[in-house]
Amino acid sequence: MSVEHADAAVPHGHGRVPGERHATGYDDETRARLTRDADEIVARYPQARSALLPMLHLVQSEDGYVSPRGIAFCAAHLGLTTAEVSAVATFYTQYKRHPNGTxxxxxxxxxxxxxxxxxxxxxxxxxxxxxxxxxxxxxxxxxxxxxxxxxxxxxxxxxxxxxxxxxxxxxxxxxxxxxxxxxxxxxxxxxxxxxxxxFKEISRVLAGFPDGRADEGVGAGQATLRGTVLAKEQGWTAPSFDADERAAAAAAQADDAAPEVGDEQSSAQHAPTTPADSSPTGEQRKQKSDDAKES
Structure with missing residues (x-):
């Protein structure tokens, strides 16, 4: 396919690398490569549209940001509109809408x-x-x-x-x-x-293509592990979990739950023990009102 190029003006601070030109579409070789990767991503999900987030990382790994041609590629591959893709891309800050630095x-x-x-x-x-x-x-x-x-x-x-x-x-x-x-x-x-x-290399990792470096270097450091070390020193352990015991306790709690109003042994079944427990009748309210006027 033919590829058109354009050097669009960009705001200060969002400049492209000097001399860099961005295509309005992918060439055949690039599109074929992206399509193979996109097919692999889509295959991970029960519905194609669920693959949008990693696919946005995929186009960032190619263009260095979520480019207009990247949005069009995602939309076409997933059966979405470009507006739907743009709505997601503008929601998350890890997706860049202008060329990002290395x-x-x-x-x-x-x-x-x-x-x-x-x-x-x-x-x-x-x-x-x-x-x-x-x-x-x-x-x-x-x-x-x-x-x-x-x-x-x-x-x-x-x-x-x-x-x-x-x-x-x-x-x-x-x-x-x-x-x-x-x-x-x-x-x-x-x-x-x-x-x-x-940035492009890490974007590809975020798209779900491991670089084989996940186990390199230090993982959790001393500050992160301090709680675990302290627990071992003090002999602290988490409460045991027994599914049968938990189920029995939940059932007992349900049996002890307060009855609904009107049910046997609910408050509606008990005689009032103080005058405050009874709602005054209309005649009682009228009498109180008359007494207040006379006083």
Whole structure:
């Protein structure tokens, strides 16, 4: 198929790599390769449309963002409209609607990381790189983001590079990491694989195509495992679980449940024990009203 190219203007901070051109459609070879991958993804699900999330990662692994041609490809392959695909792509922040950098550097500025130094890290990196939130450096190397909690509060303040953890960072260490990334040096996260992958490489992993590096490096660190270690030292164990005992207890609780109003032994069956237990009749209410007027 013929491929048209266009150099569309993009806002400041969202620039493409100088000289890069984006096609409005995929060439035959690329489309065939993406189609094979998409077929494999769709086969994992009982309904084709359920494959949309990993397929969006797939087109990001090709284009570096969810491009218009990527949206059209997903829609055609899954029998959806481009509006339906766009609605999903614009909902999740991991899907980028403009060309992303080779590395996404996310600084957590949520409560704990923020007070532990995350705000200072963000300010230092933003000034050092000359970009703000969701903006990309002119060379296309780094896209900088403020991110919400990374679920790594035990290592605050945390920075992520393409969703790999860089724990207990400082402004100086964060600058060193991004400088090494820009220089093209291999950089290892605090926990995880021995080297951070590119945005396109990680997008393919998120599409469901493992890179074989899941078991590399450190997994859970000492801070994360502290509770387990303490429990072993103290001899603490979780309560035992016996399905039969739980079922019997649930049945007994159901038998002891309060009866419905009107059922035998409900409050409706008991004679009032104090005047307050009885609702006054109309005549009683009238008498009280007359007594109040006379007084």
């Amino acid at each position: 590395y996404t550097v996310g600084v957590c500025t949520n409560t704990l990381c923020g007070v532990m130094g995350g705000d200072a890290i963000w300010e230092e990196l933003s000034e050092h790189l000359g970009v703000g939130h969701d903006e990309t450096t002119p060379d296309g190397a780094i896209t900088l983001e403020r991110v919400e909690c990374n679920a790594a509060c035990d290592y605050a303040p945390v920075m992520m590079v393409n969703w790999e953890f860089f724990d207990e960072q400082t402004p100086a260490s964060a600058v060193e990491v991004v400088d090494r990334l820009v220089a093209g040096e291999p950089v290892a996260p605090t926990r995880g694989p021995s080297q951070v992958g590119t």
